[in-house]
Amino acid sequence: MSNLEFAPPKYAQIVQAIQTRIEDGTYPVGTMLPSEARLVREFGSGRSTVVRALQILSMQGWIEREHGRGSFVKGVPAHGAERSHAGASAFDAPENVGDTTVTAAGRAAAPAVVAEALNVPENSPLIRRQRVILDEDSPSELVTLWFPLDIASGTDLGDTGVIAIGAREHLQALKQVRPARITERLSARLATAEERRLLATEEGAPVLAILATVLNAENAPIAVADIVLPGDLHELEDSYPAT
Amino acid sequence: MSNLEFAPPKYAQIVQAIQTRIEDGTYPVGTMLPSEARLVREFGSGRSTVVRALQILSMQGWIEREHGRGSFVKGVPAHGAERSHAGASAFDAPENVGDTTVTAAGRAAAPAVVAEALNVPENSPLIRRQRVILDEDSPSELVTLWFPLDIASGTDLGDTGVIAIGAREHLQALKQVRPARITERLSARLATAEERRLLATEEGAPVLAILATVLNAENAPIAVADIVLPGDLHELEDSYPAT
DNA sequence: GACGACCACTCGTCCGATCAAGTGAGTATC
DNA sequence: GATACTCACTTGATCGGACGAGTGGTCGTC
Missing domain, CATH: 1.10.10.10 (Winged helix-like DNA-binding domain superfamily/Winged helix DNA-binding domain)
Incomplete structure (x- = not known):
């Protein structure tokens, strides 16, 4: 024209x-x-x-x-679903931002639910990496990442030093892993004693617990994130077409 | 060939x-x-x-x-996200299946969160429709649907009689409403006294609370579902591509 | 060696044509 | 009135050609 x-x-x-x-x-x-x-x-x-x-x-x-x-x-097409992907964020969030503290990193025995998700026997040795995220100086989120030894070997995931990029990026830069899909299991329960200690909450406090499993293209588990959110501090949002 | x-x-x-x-x-x-x-x-x-x-x-x-x-x-394309849409089910589930009991239906004043979602003043009169779903003879889910009066008028939503099809279908058959999108807000908290009574749970029991709002194409709220799931009975699943 | 011209190969877009097949209304026939 | 036929209109699939433009190599010139 x-x-x-x-x-x-x-x-x-x-x-x-x-x-x-x-x-x-x-x-x-x-x-x-x-x-x-x-x-x-x-x-x-x-x-x-x-x-x-x-x-x-x-x-x-x-x-x-x-x-x-x-x-x-037919009309204006509805957007796909939109939601907060707590699991994805857990693996993508860098640790060098102000309010994140790495509270533990190294070998640890697999708890039952993690072992099941990673498809290994309970109490198998794994690499555990745990951090607490503060919001306005009070703990608001507890994230524990779990990796099989072979996947974490050769990376810094088992060291206590801060990883300035997300765990996923760190892993992908050093090893041949290709995350394809993440599945999450979400439930409400009471905080355990350990969680209460790290999150500084009262006994009987409800938490939102998310167990996120990262799978590769062959549906083999690569890593697990255990995310604990105090119930009074968090609300997850979700939005999807109604048909 | x-x-x-x-x-x-x-x-x-x-x-x-x-x-x-x-x-x-x-x-x-x-x-x-x-x-x-x-x-x-x-x-x-x-x-x-x-x-x-x-x-x-x-x-x-x-x-x-x-x-x-x-x-x-590029590879086999990842499927879109998949998850149980508690909100959508709340409006689509029929009431004439074995383990559903309608516990209340009729006018009621809007609680704060519902009023906010429906964009009306607190304590405005609304139509409330509440049901309990049993799993193996014990209550496992409490669903309360809330409708503005003008939307529910001329329907059976305020009557205690069982509606054999889902509320959404019932509404669409009788009125000119077009649900376009559903948004959900999910949190973990302790059950209220009223919820404990209906769900027969102990004091201090954690629940998963979902507040689902149905919107039409103009983003105006049509209805709200308040879903309460005892934490020890439910786990929500979610799965999405990892990129 | 650096640079540019050239060229083979690639995808991007657009055209106009043909034949097929489904739909629905109108018409002729019985 | 019911049925069958015709016909205009619609989308569906395919073809082959044309031109444009981006990429990357070869090759010649400087």
């Missing part, structure tokens, strides 16, 4: 135009879109180009195409 | 073939795919068809296409 300016490709322009019209109600939800032939005339492009735009809109969920009938407006 | 059997379109066959080859390692991650010209020769189809297949694979995250260089294998 205007100049030789950076013009997006025609098909993308058509996609954009139709999205706008759906958003502003020019094409109301449920109604039929102009036919391909019509759009070809309106936009002055070949049918293949119009069809390409419609296919993209269809794949993104804006419209529905029905063979022999027409294309119909 | 074989007969006149139901053959999927060529482009879909090409998509499938390449997906299989990525999965079984014929095309290892990171390597370059055969060029379009090569694939055209191999599959005996036009370039447009091959390109269409490659574009689909690219949009689905299997490959990455680089102008002037080639197409490269």
Whole structure:
């Protein structure tokens, strides 16, 4: 149109135009879109180009195409789910920020739940790395990372020194591990004595406990994070399409 | 090939073939795919068809296409997140299944958190609908649904009679409401006296509390579900790609 | 050796055409 | 009135060509 300016490709322009019209109600939800032939005339492009735009809109969920009938407006596609991924953060958070203290690092015997998640016998030796995060000078989060010995060997994960990048990045920089997926198990329970000590909470205080397992592409466990959040300090948020 | 059997379109066959080859390692991650010209020769189809297949694979995250260089294998795309959507279930679960008891239905004043979620003043009159779900004869879940009066009017949500379909379906069948999104806030706390009575738990028992708000496309709240799960009976699962 | 011209190869976009197949309304037939 | 046919209109799939543009190598010149 205007100049030789950076013009997006025609098909993308058509996609954009139709999205706008759906958003502003020019094409109301449920109604039929102009036919391909019509759009070809309106936009002055070949049918293949119009069809390409419609296919993209269809794949993104804006419209529905029905063979022999027409294309119909479905509406603005809902975003995917959004949530706080406590597990991912546990492995990605660096330790050199002000309010993080590494409280333990080194060998330790696997507790039952961790052993189960890592698929090793209970009390097997593992590398444990534990930190407490303060919020306004009072402890607000206790994170314990657990790694199999072979995965942690050759890394600094078992040393008490601060790791300035996230554990995941540290691991990936030194070893051939490829995290593919994280699964989390979340429950409410009372804090254990050890947790009460580290978090400075009262007896009988409820906590949100998250056990996050990092898996590689073959679904083999790479690491486990045990995250303990005092109930009165934390709220997790989650948001997803309603259909 | 074989007969006149139901053959999927060529482009879909090409998509499938390449997906299989990525999965079984014929095309290892990171390597370059055969060029379009090569694939055209191999599959005996036009370039447009091959390109269409490659574009689909690219949009689905299997490959990455680089102008002037080639197409490269990214790997099997990770699934989206999967989790139990307690909020959605609260509105979709029917009440006529064996272990559900409607314990209250009718007008009630809005508690603070519910009022805030529904964007009304505290103690405003609302329709409340409460049920307890038993697991093996002991209470395992307490769900309280809250609706603004105008939304619930003309429905059976305020009556104590059992609603055989989910509340959402009931509502949508009778009124013009379109749920678009659900947001959840999750926390661990101790059960209140009222909750202990309904759930038959001890004093000091931790519970997982979920406050789910149903929003329409304009982000206006339609309903709220207050879900209380005794901590010793429930574990929520969550799983998502690690990148 | 550094630089640039050239060239083969790659993907990106667009076009117009053909044939197929599903839909729905109108029409002719019974 | 019910049925079958026709026809206009719709999307679905595919083809082959054309031009543009980014990449990376070779090769010649300086």
